[in-house]
Amino acid sequence: MSKHIHTELEQGKARIVAAPVANSTPKVDRSFGLPKELYFGTIAGYLGFLAITGLTFMNPVLIIPMAIFVVFIVAGFGVPSLFTRLKGNDSKALxxxxxxxxxxxxxxxxxxxxxxxxxxxxxxxxxxxxGIAAATIAVLVS
Known part of the structure; x- marks a missing residue:
């Protein structure tokens, strides 16, 4: 508990002592906790959507946007993956x-x-x- 000790300090009865400092370094947890199979499933779903829409609406104009989306997905999962491997990470994913x-x-x-x-x-x-629904609708309409 804490209490005001102004009067004790003024009368010279109170002592202020620094708390001991622990020498241990704090444990660093940079893992996201989930198994990597779930991350691979997520990546597969996003890339699968791009593959379905890319194959359905094949057009040379879509090459650059699809490539940009793939780069964003790879970077979006690759950078956090590198983050978990930094020096000093004490934990592993399940x-x-x-x-x-x-x-x-x-x-x-x-x-x-x-x-x-x-x-x-x-x-x-x-x-x-x-993606499958959009592909089905595009095939039925054309």
Whole structure:
């Protein structure tokens, strides 16, 4: 607890002592905690969407935008991957087996593996389905 010690300081009865400093360095956790298979699934979903739309709407004008999108996706996942490998990173991402048995810790509590996988993969899967729907509509209209 803390309390005001102004009167004790004035009377010379209080002593101020510095707290001991721990010599240990803090543990650095730069991993994102999820197994890399989920990241590969996410990358595959995004690149799959680009492949579906690129093959459906084959046009030489789309080569540069598609290449830019691929570079953004690779950079978007490659830079954080390099970030986890920096010197001083004390932690490793979960393996798929550990993830299946433990789940993942979040701010609101432990999340079951199935729920975490659904949250991570829902957008890439919906993008692939959207690409398939757009391709189907384009084929039926033409």
């Amino acid at each position: 393996t798929l087996g550990e993830f299946r048995t433990q789940g993942i810790a979040t701010n609101s509590g432990t999340l079951h593996p199935r729920d975490a996988a659904v949250q991570v993969l829902i957008l890439p899967v919906l993008l692939v389905l959207w």
